Amino acid sequence: MDTEHTEETEEFLLPRSRKANERLHALIPGGAHTYAKGDDQYPENLAPVISHGRGAHVWDIDGNRYIEYGSGLRSVSLGHAHPRVIEAVRRELDRGSNFVRPSIVEVEAAERFLATVPTAEMVKFAKNGSDATTAAVRLARAATGRPRVAICADHPFFSVDDWFIGTTPMSAGVPAATNELTVAFPYGDLAATEELLTRYQDEVACLILEPATHTEPPPGYLEGLRELADRHGCVLIFDEMITGFRWSEAGAQGLYGVVPDLSTFGKALGNGFAVSALAGRRDLMELGGLRHSGDRVFLLSTTHGAETHSLAAAMAVQTTYVEEGITARLHALGERLAAGVRDAAAGMGVGDHIVVRGRASNLVFATLDENGQPSQQYRTLFLRRLLAGGVLAPSFVVSSALDDADIEHTVDVVAQACAVYRKALDAADPSPWLAGRPVKPVFRRLA
Incomplete structure (x- = not known):
């Protein structure tokens, strides 16, 4: 398997992540410590278990690298292991917490x-x-x-x-x-x-x-x-x-x-x-x-x-935002991403079905079926194609660690996903492209 996802194939598998998810469910109710991170939020058997992250990228335990959006459920807005934050935290760790x-x-x-x-x-x-x-x-x-x-x-x-x-x-x-x-x-x-x-x-x-x-x-x-x-x-x-x-x-x-x-x-x-x-x-x-x-x-x-190191992290974050104009950067990145995704979707004839919404610094997307209704099945199809292309995107919420190449690659992968989306719409049935159960909403009465 190409661990950099230069190709998208039906054979994209995550065997190590699948086994790790089984271990997680055996010991942790829900298999994660946040319901929104659960494997039910991802296509069946395609829920990556993360090894590490740096900047705008994360690596799963199968060796695949992803451009990550919505990092840490929107918490990691500067990118993983941001140098100014890590330095501030390290200064406090040796002084007691x-x-x-x-x-x-x-x-x-x-x-x-x-x-x-x-x-x-x-x-x-x-x-x-x-x-x-x-x-x-x-x-x-x-x-x-x-x-x-x-x-x-x-x-x-x-x-x-x-x-x-x-x-x-x-x-x-x-x-x-x-x-x-x-x-x-x-x-x-x-x-x-x-x-x-x-x-x-x-x-x-x-x-x-x-x-x-x-x-x-x-x-x-x-x-x-x-x-x-x-x-x-x-x-x-x-x-x-x-x-x-x-x-x-x-x-x-x-x-x-x-x-x-x-x-x-x-x-x-x-x-x-x-x-x-x-x-x-x-x-x-x-x-x-x-x-x-x-x-x-x-x-x-x-x-x-x-805890002193967490407070030090907060101070470093605030300093970085003010001194480096992070909010403006998040908006600029989000605007470029939104424009690219909308163009890609329109170019593949699904502009009315993959809909990007929200403030540029906090983008989400809707996946609509042939009748224009929100669809978990079409979301599953879309997520499968993004994952296979090296994009981990439960949303399109940006971090400031993204660069132009990341945005360009994301838009290319979205375009490929949109081509499959169009086929499913034409068939009025996305199920042949799901390879398993649909993703599920977080808030539901039954497990």
């Missing part, structure tokens, strides 16, 4: 973060996004004395905790009473949101949403949401796990100029190292502190939340 009292690195990291995101007044670090979003919800409930949480129904994920997971098809184990406390509002619809807040007058503690995703906020929407939250006395929370750094160094709030009460950051913040942040207004954040006379709020208290 966790102590019985705060390290000076904690205040330095807080100062750096608040200088980068000046719309916030205080910050507290943790290890994952769910810690931060759940802490924000708890803080909102404590501050308002209200029980209900209003989530944006059009955004796919907020937390592994019950207040959110209970609203998904994977709600097993979540009490119905908990589910009843979470209500939903549609993105971009201020009238519907006001109706919800009126229906549950004085019951909604917070509105939580991603300020933007694959669509830009309608003009005046975020400003209107800010006004609604103020008028109804609830806390406005921006989940900036994805928009943080990719939209601007200060997140979507910095780009659009609308300041939430609380916001949560993660993913790109550590370039693969485990660090997240809850940030916001001082009067709210202080409720989780010691300098007030009210009831104490158990905000965030994590043993590993302030």
